[in-house]
Amino acid sequence: MTDHDDKELSTKEIILNTALRIIQQEGLESVTLRKIASSANVNLALVNYYFGSKDNLISEALKLMFDSKVLALDILDDRSVDPITRYRRYMLHCAKMLQEQPDLLRQMLGNGNIKFDTAHEYVGYLKKLGASKIISVLREITGEEDSEVLASMMMQIHAACFFPTFLMRHRKFIFGEQQSLPIERQIDLLFDHYFSRYKQSPTQDR
Template sequence: MTKSSENDFTTKGNILNSALELIKTEEGLENITLRKIAALANVNVALINYHFGSKDKLINEALKVLLASFRETFLILDNLSIPPKERLKAFMVQYVNSVLKYPGLVREIGKGNISFESQFEYKNYMETTGFTIIKDTIKEITGEKNPDILFMMMMQIHAAIFFPSLMACKKNVSFIWNPIPIEEQIDYLFEHYFAKYF
């Protein structure tokens, strides 16, 4: 690697890391500007455009990096020495805690603001996020074989845990209840949701 390409790589990484930091600290992606990113990365705006083409492309790249980093939390689901219900709970606790570091990220995913260049890239994203592993774990718990029902169950469990957690961490939102710790929420959900399987 030449000195010039090393500098480009370092600068590009620095810009991307600055965008990631702003995603973590800003209230909404719409509040992140190229000027804020440039100031944090100690570069000029033209250099950001050179490396990424636009703010949207940079933010999109940063969001994909964040999503890929959550893949690590799925590793618990691969540990077959732990009973499936306990694996799913451990995964959910770890995943909620990871996601809550970047609440704006979930909002952007919900809005459909992460775009993929091709079907291959989207397929790769879906595989790396581990949704198949979650469905397989639910299948192991319930014995359900219908993929549509498994997907529905996965989405219901996801919504039941993540929605209250995200609402509780929002600023300027008066919540009508004091959320109990995530572990207790999951125990309560599983006790009722999976009752007929035990």
């Protein structure tokens, strides 16, 4: 790689990181190419050169956000604790991130700005989201071998964990002034009920 290539990569990363910071601090609605260019101290033409459009830039920034913030899949690899505890810690990490960045939920549900050029890229993205690792942990917890059953369990648990975040902005309209339980308690309740038939305790690391 030449010095010129290094400079181009550095400039692209600066633009991408700036876009990510604006998304995190101000939300997706506040993102404009001019704001990103100004904050990154680069020419607007350079932003267009590297990314082509605002949608493409947001898509790349959100992919980076998933990689660096949401996934934390190494939590699922921690063999020093039982699988329910590993899964609970992972779900708690994800839920807290989604509370801090509620726009991410829309992206995770596939109804947002993340774009894929090929089916192969999309499959790779799904693998990156950790579906196979989560199913493996569920298999370890339950002893279930049917992959379709395990996939359904994963979807049920994730929906139950993340749906309250999705409803958060409408909570007062639905439930009035009643306060919501802390996210830790919500996940404890879910895991206590969902995994009650299994011997391991899901709350031993509380």
